[in-house]
Amino acid sequence: MFEWQLFLIALALELSGFGWLLFLITSFWSVIINLLNSNFSTALLGAFAGAYGGQYIVEKSKSKETLLAEIRHTNNAIILIHDICNRCISTKRQHLKETKETYDRERAGFIAFREALQRGKIAQGAIYKLVTDFRILPPTETPIEILQEQLFEKTSPGAHALTLVTILKQALFALKDMMERKNDFIEQYKTLSASGQIKPMTAFQYFGVPDENGHLDESIKSFIDSIYILNDDCIFFSNRLLEVLVPHCEMLAEKFGKHAPKVIRPDFSKAEKLGLMPNPDEFADWKFAEPNSEKSLSTGRSFWRNRIKLFKKHS
Numbered sequence: 425m426f427e428w429q430l431f432l433i434a435l436a437l438e439l440s441g442f443g444w445l446l447f448l449i450t451s452f453w454s455v456i457i458n459l460l461n462s463n464f465s466t467a468l469l470g471a472f473a474g475a476y477g478g479q480y481i482v483e484k485s486k487s488k489e490t491l492l493a494e495i496r497h498t499n500n501a502i503i504l505i506h507d508i509c510n511r512c513i514s515t516k517r518q519h520l521k522e523t524k525e526t527y528d529r530e531r532a533g534f535i536a537f538r539e540a541l542q543r544g545k546i547a548q549g550a551i552y553k554l555v556t557d558f559r560i561l562p563p564t565e566t567p568i569e570i571l572q573e574q575l576f577e578k579t580s581p582g583a584h585a586l587t588l589v590t591i592l593k594q595a596l597f598a599l600k601d602m603m604e605r606k607n608d609f610i611e612q613y614k615t616l617s618a619s620g621q622i623k624p625m626t627a628f629q630y631f632g633v634p635d636e637n638g639h640l641d642e643s644i645k646s647f648i649d650s651i652y653i654l655n656d657d658c659i660f661f662s663n664r665l666l667e668v669l670v671p672h673c674e675m676l677a678e679k680f681g682k683h684a685p686k687v688i689r690p691d692f693s694k695a696e697k698l699g700l701m702p703n704p705d706e707f708a709d710w711k712f713a714e715p716n717s718e719k720s721l722s723t724g725r726s727f728w729r730n731r732i733k734l735f736k737k738h739s
Contacts, residue, residue: 491680497578498673499688502666504571506690508596509662512655513695515564521700523557524652530555531631531645538633554627558610563603564655568593585668592661599654606647656702663701666690 534554540546575581575589616622625644628635632645670689677684695701 488680491676492685494579495673495676495680495685495687497574498581498669498676499685501571501574501579501581502669502673502688502690504567504574505662505665505669506688508566508568508571508592509659509666509690509692511564511566512599512658512662513692513700515561516652516655516659516700517695517698519559519561520652520655524648526557527631527645527648531633534627534631535633552627554625554630556625556630558614560607560610561603561651563600563607564596564658565600566596568596581669581672585665585672588661588665588668592658592665595654595657595661599651599658602647602650602654606651609643609647656706659700660702660704660707663692664707 534552537546537550537552541548541550572589572593575586613622613625617624626635627633628639629641630644632640632642634640670687673687677687692701
């Protein structure tokens with residue numbers, strides 16, 4: 425059988441114009457056979473196979489180490505995002521939600537009082553009793569710088585996640601800035617009011633409603649609305665970032681296989697039940713944007729441009 429195979433190979437070489445190759449093979453056939461059967465060739469082939477196999481094991485080990493490192497770094501990022509989101513949720517639960525709801529309710533009450541007064545349903549000279557809330561709220565401090573470094577330098581979550589962390593950073597900085605500006609405004613008002621340099625704040629000024637002369641001061645209203653909206657932005661974008669990173673980490677763990685580190689999966693169901701999570705309808709464009717798509721990137725840019733316009737309007 426072996427002879428027939430050699431004959432067919434020789435015939436094929438001859439017919440295809442490679443007769444010279446056939447001549448070389450037949451001339452040195454015995455040398456080739458003896459070399460392949462020698463202990464030297466066996467050792468050489470064994471050494472080659474061993475070296476190749478060893479290199480394969482080393483490369484596979486390096487790949488496992490790289491995967492393991494990225495899983496751990498991604499898990500660390502998830503912990504940081506969870507912390508950021510929790511801090512903003514706590515701020516909303518302890519301060520912002522009650523402040524906003526009380527302010528909106530009392531503002532609506534003042535507007536109704538003024539309309540009733542204008543229609544004669546309330547006796548002229550009736551006075552609205554104004555109760556102000558000038559508490560100082562410490563700005564929210566978060567590890568956003570550490571998170572950004574973690575995602576940009578130690579993981580590869582894709583463009584969508586990197587866009588989200590950039591937007592989250594902008595929202596957190598804007599939130600901190602707005603809180604500081606509100607605190608400065610209140611401190612300045614208290615100082616000037618106590619020294620008699622300015623008159624006490626009227627209900628028109630406090631609630632951002634035009635007075636009898638048409639003058640409008642929305643300083644307090646702008647601070648309360650802007651801080652509430654920005655805090656919701658921070659909650660939304662941190663939660664959205666988790667929705668991108670957790671599946672990414674799960675994919676890495678599945679690729680790693682057995683003995684992969686456990687993927688951290690934050691749960692905000694309690695905050696959801698307490699009504700502390702933002703209304704998703706306000707972020708519809710982000711909700712339906714495909715990850716890693718140009719649409720998601722442009723949506724992020726246009727969303728933040730609209731936010732900047734909003735706060736410039738109220739600044």
